[in-house]
Structure formats: structure tokens, C-alpha cells
Amino acid sequence: MTAVTARETAVPAADIRKRGRFLVAITILILSVWVLAPIYLLAINALSSPAQVNAFPKSLVPGMETESIAFFLGFAGVLRALGNSILVAGITMVLAIGLGAPAGYALSRFDFRGKDAFRIMVLMTRAFPLPLLALPLAVMFIRTGLDDTAFGLALVHTTLALPFAVLITFSLFSGIPVELEEAAWTLGCTRFQAFHKVVLPLVLPGIAASAVFAFVISWNEVFAAAVLTIQNRTLTAFLLQNINVSPMHLKFAGGAMLVLPALIFIFAVRRYLFAMWGIASR
Amino acid sequence: MRARKAWVAATLLTTVAFGGTTAAHADILFWSTQAAPVEETQAMREQVLSGFDEPIDYQATDDRGPWLTRIEAELEAGSGTIGVLGALHGEFVSLADNLVDLSDIDLGDVTLNATFKELGTLGTGEQKYLPWMQATYIMAANRQALDHLPEGADINALTYDELVEWAGVLAEETGSPKFGFPAGPQGLKHRFFQGYLYPSYTDSVVTKFRSAEAEEGWNKFKELWQHTNPSSTSYGFMQEPLLTGEVWVAWDHTARLADAFNQRPEDFVAFPAPAGPTGRGFMPVIAGMAIPQTAPDMEASKSLIAYMLRPEAQIATLRATNFFPVVETDLPEDMPASVRMSGEAIARMSDAENANPSLLPIGLGEYNGKFNQVYVDAFERIVLAGQDVRTVLDDQAETLRSVMEESGAPCWAPDEPSDGACPVE
Numbered sequence: 001m002t003a004v005t006a007r008e009t010a011v012p013a014a015d016i017r018k019r020g021r022f023l024v025a026i027t028i029l030i031l032s033v034w035v036l037a038p039i040y041l042l043a044i045n046a047l048s049s050p051a052q053v054n055a056f057p058k059s060l061v062p063g064m065e066t067e068s069i070a071f072f073l074g075f076a077g078v079l080r081a082l083g084n085s086i087l088v089a090g091i092t093m094v095l096a097i098g099l100g101a102p103a104g105y106a107l108s109r110f111d112f113r114g115k116d117a118f119r120i121m122v123l124m125t126r127a128f129p130l131p132l133l134a135l136p137l138a139v140m141f142i143r144t145g146l147d148d149t150a151f152g153l154a155l156v157h158t159t160l161a162l163p164f165a166v167l168i169t170f171s172l173f174s175g176i177p178v179e180l181e182e183a184a185w186t187l188g189c190t191r192f193q194a195f196h197k198v199v200l201p202l203v204l205p206g207i208a209a210s211a212v213f214a215f216v217i218s219w220n221e222v223f224a225a226a227v228l229t230i231q232n233r234t235l236t237a238f239l240l241q242n243i244n245v246s247p248m249h250l251k252f253a254g255g256a257m258l259v260l261p262a263l264i265f266i267f268a269v270r271r272y273l274f275a276m277w278g279i280a281s282r
Numbered sequence: 283m284r285a286r287k288a289w290v291a292a293t294l295l296t297t298v299a300f301g302g303t304t305a306a307h308a309d310i311l312f313w314s315t316q317a318a319p320v321e322e323t324q325a326m327r328e329q330v331l332s333g334f335d336e337p338i339d340y341q342a343t344d345d346r347g348p349w350l351t352r353i354e355a356e357l358e359a360g361s362g363t364i365g366v367l368g369a370l371h372g373e374f375v376s377l378a379d380n381l382v383d384l385s386d387i388d389l390g391d392v393t394l395n396a397t398f399k400e401l402g403t404l405g406t407g408e409q410k411y412l413p414w415m416q417a418t419y420i421m422a423a424n425r426q427a428l429d430h431l432p433e434g435a436d437i438n439a440l441t442y443d444e445l446v447e448w449a450g451v452l453a454e455e456t457g458s459p460k461f462g463f464p465a466g467p468q469g470l471k472h473r474f475f476q477g478y479l480y481p482s483y484t485d486s487v488v489t490k491f492r493s494a495e496a497e498e499g500w501n502k503f504k505e506l507w508q509h510t511n512p513s514s515t516s517y518g519f520m521q522e523p524l525l526t527g528e529v530w531v532a533w534d535h536t537a538r539l540a541d542a543f544n545q546r547p548e549d550f551v552a553f554p555a556p557a558g559p560t561g562r563g564f565m566p567v568i569a570g571m572a573i574p575q576t577a578p579d580m581e582a583s584k585s586l587i588a589y590m591l592r593p594e595a596q597i598a599t600l601r602a603t604n605f606f607p608v609v610e611t612d613l614p615e616d617m618p619a620s621v622r623m624s625g626e627a628i629a630r631m632s633d634a635e636n637a638n639p640s641l642l643p644i645g646l647g648e649y650n651g652k653f654n655q656v657y658v659d660a661f662e663r664i665v666l667a668g669q670d671v672r673t674v675l676d677d678q679a680e681t682l683r684s685v686m687e688e689s690g691a692p693c694w695a696p697d698e699p700s701d702g703a704c705p706v707e
Binding site for chain 2: 050051054071072075076131134135138139142143148223226227230231233237239241242243244245246247248250254
């Protein structure tokens with residue numbers, strides 16, 4: 001008797017679970033398409049001839065014409081600009097984490113006067129539009145000799161990335177119980193050793209994520225890059241201002257050129273990102 | 283061990299960041315708002331500037347913000363890297379005080395267009411910039427559209443009435459609107475109203491902004507909009523919808539139609555803009571070259587400008603950018619399709635008996651953007667939002683009047699010259 005009732009109720013339960021799984025699958029599918037479809041369209045159009053790009057209806061198979069991409073690779077200065085972009089984004093990443101992580105640690109571990117004010121103030125750098133700041137910045141950079149250097153531009157990008165670095169690392173450190181550190185101290189660790197051996201390994205994936213964020217902020221920034229660099233242009237400043245007025249097939253090829261390096265970078269560090277969300281990928 | 287590696291990497295990074303920046307500063311920097319599309323930039327570098335004795339770093343941006351900010355910063359800092367500035371007439375106005383007098387440049391036996399040269403003084407006694415190249419806006423049509431041309435209409439002498447009729451017939455016979463207009467964010471719609479619709483209906487750009495004639499012009503355009511492809515609000519360069527076939531008839535800048543003519547010359551025709559009651563209004567665009575006071579090597583900059591005005595460089599510029607020469611010269615036979623086709627249409631337009639050329643706004647300086655916005659707002663309110671034409675014109679006339687008064691700009695052709703700010707009647 002009891003066995004029968006159990007079976008009767010089990011059927012709808014399995015049904016619900018099945019539907020739930022179906023819903024999850026659909027959501028995953030929609031999210032993936034949401035992200036992948038534009039990248040796919042960008043890729044096939046970048047690999048098509050001008051005639052194919054302008055044709056209607058659009059083909060969903062790439063024409064495998066490398067003409068547009070080849071144009072960009074031959075465009076004077078693209079490779080150098082790519083190098084500059086990576087360099088500036090790299091320095092930004094190092095500076096943003098180098099300055100932001102200690103600030104985040106201090107915010108989460110110590111009580112000091114003006115702590116709340118600091119947390120708000122650190123966001124202020126995002127409150128001023130760059131076109132407004134660019135003129136005085138450029139004047140100052142020209143006078144101090146920072147003008148047209150990757151380091152100078154990286155300083156500006158660091159300012160933009162710093163609020164995120166501080167606030168992300170602040171919440172990361174806050175998530176690590178202070179008792180863990182205290183335990184390490186009682187076992188003979190100095191403050192620095194405790195941080196290095198106990199806290200750091202735990203927050204490393206999160207720090208990597210905020211580093212990626214700093215990288216992307218620098219990679220995407222156009223205005224400051226366009227004003228503060230001349231010979232040492234970043235790829236974004238170099239291409240973006242010209243692509244928006246170029247013919248369609250070159251827009252796609254240029255878009256692909258801008259997206260690809262960032263994608264490769266994110267792909268390279270994905271293990272850290274996944275680790276942050278608790279997904280093991282070995 | 284790992285820590286040391288990180289330090290080495292960081293040191294390396296900083297060294298690279300600071301090193302290699304002092305090299306190659308000898309190139310003359312040509313800082314331009316023209317020829318910004320990548321193919322044109324490439325062509326400027328490889329086909330035009332490579333002929334000059336010294337290496338030139340040609341940098342073009344379509345975004346005026348960074349362009350202006352950079353030059354302003356150099357002027358304020360008192361030292362600069364920019365050797366030559368390239369821009370449209372209106373973009374030089376706010377910089378006039380900081381531009382070097384170019385009247386002592388030796389042009390040899392080159393004859394510059396006198397009207398354009400006069401514009402280059404920017405109303406001062408000095409030659410603030412020298413004309414560089416010129417272009418204008420024309421009409422383009424897919425050959426298929428010619429079969430639907432209303433009876434008795436001559437494509438080279440169209441009127442606005444005929445254009446509206448044609449667009450109507452096209453929409454009806456092909457099942458969808460086939461007229462296209464660059465009303466997107468990147469589009470040059472304001473130039474259509476300033477240089478084509480207003481001169482053709484009112485023989486004025488500013489003075490008769492709210493006149494009854496202007497009302498008639500706007501109503502005609504509203505009629506045309508009924509038969510216009512609704513995607514027009516996203517179009518920037520009309521060559522793209524022309525090539526895809528979404529649009530069969532369009533108005534745009536010659537350089538923004540060039541791709542269509544070059545890719546499929548046998549499929550398209552170029553023809554003059556239509557005429558209204560007060561003539562065939564059209565707007566020549568003039569780009570110029572200037573030297574800022576902070577230029578690192580004044581002599582090199584000047585000889586670069588002289589080089590750019592030599593007939594062979596002018597023709598190379600025409601091939602590269604689809605902007606026409608400003609010096610007297612004969613065009614060779616083997617020009618690209620877009621040059622031949624637009625060149626003929628431009629000649630027909632400017633030689634037409636009822637031709638009514640109007641200049642790009644002059645003397646507005648920093649008010650250029652606000653001035654354009656008056657026409658864009660009028661378009662959006664009247665045509666897109668369907669508001670009452672009279673009310674909108676009265677409203678916008680007030681804005682226009684304050685723009686004119688604040689900038690103090692006197693009238694320019696086709697408006698009658700004025701003492702002081704150009705009045706809005």
C-alpha cells in the first residue's frame with residue numbers, strides 16, 4: 001500500500017525535476033546565444049568579401065576571404081598599436097592591483113577615521129567625464145614629459161580601474177574570516193607571513209578577476225588614449241575612431257581585430273575566473 | 283622564486299614602457315579630421331604623402347573631441363608635436379588666433395581657387411589656412427529606379443516635386459519605400475537642410491528660417507518622408523544601403539557614396555540635387571590645412587603644405603579621398619568610377635542655370651554644434667514627431683536667433699551680407 005503511494009507521488013516529482021532541468025538548459029542556451037551570436041556574426045563577416053558582407057540575405061557560413069583582415073594587418077602601425085594596447089593594459093593591471101589590493105585589505109581589516117568617506121571618494125574618479133579631464137591632463141603630461149608614453153596613459157587608466165580594484169578586493173578580503181589569520185599568528189606567523197600563506201591563496205582567483213577587469217577597462221578606453229598618445233597609440237584609439245566611418249566589411253574586420261586579443265586574454269585566465277565561482281576546471 | 287619572476291616581469295614592463303618613446307619624433311605630424319575611414323587614411327599615407335621628401339605621420343580621426351582637445355592642450359602647454367592641421371573650414375574658426383600666417387608660402391605656378399583662398403583668411407588680414415580639397419553632396423540612384431522615373435522628369439534637372447513623385451511611384455511599384463536619407467547619428471542630415479532644402483525654397487539659410495517659404499519646404503520634405511525607407515533614421519553612409527539594395531535613391535556626401543560607385547559602377551548613377559522654387563541649392567565643402575604656433579618645425583610644415591597643393595598631389599588626394607582639387611588642374615582619364623561619376627554630377631549641379639550654392643556655416647566657432655542642432659531638432663520634431671510645422675519653426679527660430687547673437691556670426695551666402703550677427707526674421 002505504502003509502496004504504491006510512494007510511486008504515485010514520485011512520478012510528478014521526477015516530472016518537475018525534468019522540467020526544471022529543461023528550463024535550466026533553455027536559459028543556458030539563451031545566454032550562450034546572447035553572447036556567442038554577435039561574436040559569430042562578427043567572425044563570419046570579418047572573413048567575407050565586401051560583396052558577401054553587403055549581400056542579402058546574409059550567409060551564415062564564412063566566405064573564408066581574408067582580404068579585409070589582411071588589410072588591417074597591412075595597415076601601417078596596427079601591430080605596434082596592438083603592442084601598445086597590451087603594454088598599457090598590462091601596466092594598468094599591475095598598478096591597479098598593486099595599489100587597489102592593499103587598499104581593499106586595509107578597508108576590510110582595519111578601522112580608521114574616514115573609512116566610509118574613503119569608500120565613497122574612491123568612486124569619485126568615475127564621476128568626472130574623461131573629455132572634461134583630458135585637456136588639463138594633456139597639458140600637464142606635455143609639461144612633465146609623460147605625454148605620449150605608455151606609462152602615462154596607464155596612470156590614467158589605473159585611475160579609472162582603481163575604484164573597481166579597491167571595492168572588489170575589499171569584498172574578497174571581507175569574505176575571509178579574520179580568525180584564519182589570527183590562527184596563523186598564534187602558530188608563529190608574522191602579519192605578512194599570515195597574509196602571504198593563508199589569505200593570499202584564498203583570494204588569488206578573485207584578484208585575478210579584478211585584474212582582468214582592469215585589463216578590459218584599459219583595453220576599451222578611447223578618449224584619453226586618443227588625446228594623450230600620438231606615436232604610441234593603443235589599438236582602440238588607433239582603430240575605433242576610424243572604423244566608425246569605414247565601409248561595412250572593414251567595420252567587421254576591425255571589430256574582430258579589437259575583440260580577438262581581449263578574448264584570447266580572457267580565455268587564458270578563465271581558470272581563475274571559474275575558480276572564483278567555485279567551479280573546478282582542471 | 284615566483285616572486286622574483288614577477289619582479290623581473292614588472293621591471294621589464296616598466297623599462298619597455300619608458301623606452302622606445304623618444305624614437306621617431308622627427309616625423310611631421312599631420313593631425314587631421316579628414317580622410318578618417320581606414321582605407322582613405324591608408325591611401326593618404328601610401329599614395330599622397332609618401333611623395334614628400336620627409337616622413338609624415340598622418341593621423342586622422344572622425345571624432346572632433348580628441349582632435350580639438352589635443353591641439354588645445356599643445357597650445358596651452360606651449361610646446362607641441364603637431365606639424366600640420368587638416369580640417370574643415372568651420373573647425374579652424376575657434377583656433378584662428380593660434381594659427382600661423384601662411385601668406386608667405388611659395389606655391390610656385392599653382393593657381394588656387396580664389397574664393398576658397400579668401401575663406402582661408404577667416405575674416406582676419408592673415409592667411410589662417412590654405413584650402414586643401416573640396417567636396418559636395420549629390421544624389422545617387424540604382425539604375426533599376428530609373429525605370430520608375432515619372433514621365434517628363436529629367437534626372438539631371440529634377441525638382442523636389444518630381445523627386446517626391448518618383449519616391450512615391452517607387453514605393454508603390456516595388457512594394458517598399460526605396461528613397462533613403464542619412465538621418466542616423468553618423469548621418470549628415472543637417473547639411474541637407476542647411477545647404478539644399480533651405481536655399482532651394484527660401485534662398486536663405488538663417489534669415490528666412492521661419493518664413494512661409496520655409497514652411498512650404500518642410501511640408502514638401504514631410505511628403506518625401508512618407509515614401510522614405512523607415513530605416514533611414516539609422517543610416518550614416520548611404521553607400522551601404524545602396525549596395526545592399528535596401529535603398530534605390532539617396533542623397534549624401536560624395537565621399538560617402540564612393541564605395542557604391544566604385545564597387546558596382548554599372549549599377550548606379552550619380553545626379554545633381556533637386557531644385558526648388560528658388561533654385562538648385564547645394565553646398566560645397568572645403569577642407570583646409572593650417573599650422574599651429576606650436577609646430578616643432580615651421581619650415582618643414584610649410585613645405586608640406588606647398589607640396590600638398592601641387593597638381594599631382596591634388597590628383598593623388600582625389601584618388602585617395604574622393605575630395606576634388608582646389609587648384610587649377612586637368613583630371614586624368616583613368617580616374618576611379620566614383621570620381622568620374624560624382625565629378626560629372628557636380629559639374630552639372632554647379633553649372634546648372636538655377637544653381638544656388640551655399641557655404642558651410644562661417645564664423646560660428648564653438649557654436650557650430652548648436653547651430654546644426656537647430657536644424658536637426660526641427661527635423662526630428664516636424665518629420666519624426668509629426669509636430670506642427672509653424673509652431674516648431676517659431677520655437678526653433680528663437681534658438682537659432684540666440685545662437686547667431688551669441689556667436690555674432692554675420693550672414694554668409696546665400697543670405698545677404700549683414701552688419702553684425704545674422705538676423706532671423
